Amino acid sequence: MKVNKKSVLAISAFIAGGALVLSGCASGGGDNGGDSGNESEGGATLTVWVDQNRADALEDSISQFEEDNDVTVDLVVKQNEKIRDDFTAQVPTGKGPDVTIGAHDWLGSFVQDGLVAPIELGDTAADFQEVAISAFTYDGKVYGLPYATENLALMRNADLVPEAPATFDDMIAAGTAAGTQYPFVVGLDPANADPYHLYPFQTSFGNSVFAQNADGSYDGSQLTVGDEAGQAFAAWLGQQGAAGTINLNLTQDLAKEAFNAGESPFILTGPWNTTDAEAKGINIAIDPIPTAGGETASPFVGVQGFYVNAKSENALLANQFLVNYIGTEEVQYALYEAGNRPPALTAAYDxxxxxxxxxxxxxxxxxxxxxxxxxEMGSVWEFWGVAEAAIIGGADPASTWTKMSEDIQANIDG
Known part of the structure; x- marks a missing residue:
């Protein structure tokens, strides 16, 4: 996920609470904000780990939650890249926050290690975008309160190409007709390609990495990346490498520079690159990703949210904080303004x-x-990217993709 990185800073709320109205809830806290069990005068302290942007969005309005619940909320601002490791290290020792911000793809290891508790959304689950709730669902239970989504889309220079293409071939034809240096760009790594950026084209062939259950969750026992649809994608990828339409020499930075310089009318990218493009005077439009294999080109979606510490003594209060505060339209919209990502709550998104x-x-x-x-997803990335780079570079698609799948399965099996 692309997020701002700030230095560690502790911000405390200064409103003292009265007696805690939720029976059975002790106070909470955390390292870099106090050990679990810290009490504020006359009430509980709920410790919440956030990054700087989210703290700025929350601290002005959090006093209402404190007043309504007679508690103190201690926002502890941490560098985003340290949150996961610190949470993983501190929770088993009885430290850490009551609530932490985090990405949904931490969920598998968090649940496996017993670090996070399910939350009770009740009927309010229907108020969120389906993909956001699905992202925080594991074994039928919801473990996080989502607040933002992030994904790739096709960014188009509308002055060069006025209409969105429906298919990959349409896009290449339109880009070629525009007379730019590149008909289309996507940033790749010369040695590891970029499975994240290429995945929408892969899904358009009907392929996924793992089988999905009826509720949208993934079945780690069923690796599907090497199936017939995956082989069809691999063959297509080899064709694009040979034609130069997908180019290993264009890194993320070079692809971005090419688009912003008007050297390509299309780039496959995320919202993190829109500001610079607009600053360069590009009239951008955001389009669906054109299909290469005939089915919908579906990207991976990253979802940001808040987790509850499984060892928190303030579990009920933490759940209330998430559902009745973070889950409100006002707060979700404030978080959107801070991060410029689509809100997870449907009303705020609208x-x-x-x-x-x-x-x-x-x-x-x-x-x-x-x-x-x-x-199991941790066993995939290394082999996946290397295989894609090899195929784009001219290796035999069928045998390379088959070996990749076998290597991934062997890695999963240990």
Whole structure:
């Protein structure tokens, strides 16, 4: 996920609470914000780990939650890249926060290690985008309160190509007709390609990495990446490498520079690149990703949310904080304004979608699949990217893809 990285800073709320109204809830806290069990004068302290942007969005309005519940909320601002490791290290020792911000694809290891508790959304689950709830669901239980989604889409220079292409071939034809240096760009790594960026084209052939259950969750025991549909994608990928339409020499930075310089009318990218494109005067439009294999080109969707510490003594209060505060339209919209990502709550998304760029990414995300959060996904990336790079570079697609699948399965089996 692309997020801002700030230095560690502790921010405390200064409103003292009275007696805790939720029976059975002790106070809570955390390292870098106090050990679990810290009590505020006359009430509980709920410790919440956030990054700087989210703290700025929450601290001005959090006093209402404190007043309503007679508690203190201690926002502890941490560098985003340290949150996962610190949470993993501290929770088993009885430390850490009551609530932490985090990405949904941490969920598999968090549940496996007993670090997070399910939350009770009740009927309010229907108020969120389906992909967001699915992302935080594991073994039929919801473990996080989602607040934002993020995914790829096709960004188009509308001055060079006025209409969105329906298929990959249509896009290449339109890009060629535009007379630019590149008909289409996507940033890749020369040695590891980029499975994340290429996955929408893979899904358009009907292929997925793992089989999915009826509720949308992934079955780590059924690796499907090497099936017939995956082989069809691999063959197509080899054709694009030979034609130069997918180019290993264009890194993320070079692809971005080419698009922003008007050297290509299309780039496959995420919302993190829209600001710079607009600053360069590009008239951008956000379109669905064109299909290469005939089915919908569905990207991975990353979802950001909040988890409850499984060892928190304030579990009921933490759940209330998430459902009745983080899950409100006002707070979800404030978090959207801080991060410029489509809100997970449908009402907040509908308001944010008045911006056509947000709507473009959100509409594509609604067709996407949550990034697999199951532990088995950790065995996939190394072999997947190397195989894609080899195929783009001219290796035999069928044998390379088959070996990749076998290597992944062997890695899963240990």
């Amino acid at each position: 308001k944010a979608a008045e911006d056509p760029i947000i709507k473009g990414f959100g509409d594509v995300g609604a067709t996407g699949f949550p990034m697999p959060s199951i532990p």
